Structures are given as C-alpha cells and as structure tokens.
Amino acid sequence: ALLDENSFLLIAHRGASAIAPEHTLASYQMAIDMDEDFIEIDLQMTKDGVLVAFHDDIVDRTTDGSGKVAEMDLADIKKLDAGSWFNAEKPDRAKDEYVGIQVPTLEEIFTAFGDSTNYYIETKQPDKSEGMEEDLLELLYQYGLLEESLPKGHVIIQSFSADSLKTIHELDDDIPLIQLTDNLEQEIPSPETFKLYREYAVGIGVSHKNADDAYIAAARRAGLLVHLFTVDRLAEGEKLKSWGANGIFTNDIEAVSSLK
Numbered sequence: 272a273l274l275d276e277n278s279f280l281l282i283a284h285r286g287a288s289a290i291a292p293e294h295t296l297a298s299y300q301m302a303i304d305m306d307e308d309f310i311e312i313d314l315q316m317t318k319d320g321v322l323v324a325f326h327d328d329i330v331d332r333t334t335d336g337s338g339k340v341a342e343m344d345l346a347d348i349k350k351l352d353a354g355s356w357f358n359a360e361k362p363d364r365a366k367d368e369y370v371g372i373q374v375p376t377l378e379e380i381f382t383a384f385g386d387s388t389n390y391y392i393e394t395k396q397p398d399k400s401e402g403m404e405e406d407l408l409e410l411l412y413q414y415g416l417l418e419e420s421l422p423k424g425h426v427i428i429q430s431f432s433a434d435s436l437k438t439i440h441e442l443d444d445d446i447p448l449i450q451l452t453d454n455l456e457q458e459i460p461s462p463e464t465f466k467l468y469r470e471y472a473v474g475i476g477v478s479h480k481n482a483d484d485a486y487i488a489a490a491r492r493a494g495l496l497v498h499l500f501t502v503d504r505l506a507e508g509e510k511l512k513s514w515g516a517n518g519i520f521t522n523d524i525e526a527v528s529s530l531k
C-alpha cells in the first residue's frame with residue numbers, strides 16, 4: 272500500500288516536469304500516463320482566493336506574465352501562457368499544445384483526473400493565504416477524494432509550514448501529512464524533534480542533498496516515513512532506496528522508473 276514502511280514511491284514533482292511544462296494539466300496527464308504513484312501539486316492562493324497549482328512566488332519564470340501569484344486575480348492568471356517558456360527551453364520536447372496552456376486551478380485538476388491518480392499536495396505560503404487549508408479540504412471532500420472507500424494515502428498533504436499541517440490535522444486527522452524540511456543545517460534532528468513531527472505527520476520530506484543514511488535511519492526509527500526531493504538520477508535514487516527511503520520526488524520519471 273502507498274504508505275507501507277517498505278513501500279517506495281515515485282512522486283511526479285510538479286508533474287512530469289522534465290518533459291512537459293510544470294504544473295499544467297499536460298504535465299500531470301503525462302505523469303499519470305507514465306504510471307507515477309503521485310502527482311505533486313504546489314498550491315497557492317490568488318488574490319481573489321482561488322487555489323491554483325504554481326511553484327514560484329512570481330509568475331515570471333513559467334509564464335509570459337510578471338508579478339506575484341498572491342497579488343493577481345484568477346482572471347489575470349488565466350490570461351497567461353504557461354507553456355511557451357517550456358517550448359523555448361526544451362525545443363526537443365516542445366509541443367504546439369503547450370502554447371497558451373493555462374495555469375490550472377485545483378478544481379480543474381480534480382475535475383480532469385478525479386480519483387484516477389494520487390495527489391501529493393503542498394501548501395505554499397499558507398501564512399499569506401487566508402483559509403487555504405479549509406478551502407483545500409472542502410475541495411477534497413467536494414470531489415469525493417477523501418472517501419473511506421479510497422485507499423489510505425491516495426491524498427497526502429505536505430508543507431514546510433508545521434502550522435499549516437497542524438491546522439489540517441485539527442480539521443481532519445485522517446489525512447497523511449508530510450513535514451517538509453530543507454535541513455540546511457545538515458544535522459539529524461533529536462528523537463524528541465522527530466517525535467514532535469510524529470504527533471501530526473506520518474513522514475518527512477527532505478532535500479536529498481542534506482539527508483544521508485543516518486538521517487533516514489533516525490527518522491525511520493522515530494516511526495516517520497522519508498521521501499526525498501528532488502532526485503533525477505537513477506544512481507542517487509538507488510542509493511537513497513538502499514538507505515531505507517520510502518520514495519523520491521522526481522522531475523524525470525523515465526530516468527528513475529526502474530526504482531518502482
């Protein structure tokens with residue numbers, strides 16, 4: 272099952288983002304077609320309170336627009352071309368269908384894919400987005416994605432913000448949560464710290480650059496799953512798997528698919 276301690280998951284980081292424009296219905300569809308375990312969605316809220324899939328704080332890198340997601344209304348975001356940048360950056364992967372492709376709302380993603388895939392949703396900048404957690408849960412219920420009948424773990428919510436995860440845990444303590452950390456200090460948290468995470472989270476999402484076998488072993492001893500981001504080389508994935516990792520976030524599914 273998805274959250275077994277001996278499971279190893281491949282999580283499509285921003286969708287199949289090595290071969291299609293990140294965080295578009297196209298990159299998610301590509302990931303689903305390539306039998307990824309999860310599509311990873313970075314969630315932000317527009318100025319008029321709509322949840323959209325977008326990574327950066329500003330739209331400049333991955334659209335033809337400029338400015339902050341949080342300071343733009345959905346109508347303005349919907350006018351942006353979120354695919355031509357990709358065609359220019361990766362001509363060998365360019366497709367006409369990406370020209371003018373839009374930034375998707377979370378609702379459009381759920382409408383397009385329903386329970387045909389698993390969702391690994393990151394709340395981004397939740398402290399700047401009033402009611403993000405409540406709105407997210409409301410959409411998950413509305414689209415039938417938290418039905419008891421569905422396998423546990425087919426929706427995972429992750430965040431760098433412990434507060435965001437604790438808010439979700441208070442609203443629904445049945446949703447598996449993952450505490451994200453860059454672990455820049457490159458230290459292994461104490462058992463007490465891991466235990467604090469374990470009060471609301473089932474695991475840790477950590478940068479693979481800052482987590483070694485000792486880190487993974489310590490987290491596993493504390494009863495926490497460990498998923499690492501972002502791994503695009505097979506050798507790195509194999510090493511992490513041999514250290515007991517439970518999964519990786521990857522842009523390049525083709526490169527690491529043999530890890531399944």
Ligand code: G3P
Nearest residue numbers: 313393429451476500520
């Ligand atoms: O959610 C895991 C990973 O995506 C966190 O880093 O910056 O790619 O969202 P980032």
Ligand code: MG
Nearest residue numbers: 311312313393
């Ligand atoms: Mg993310």
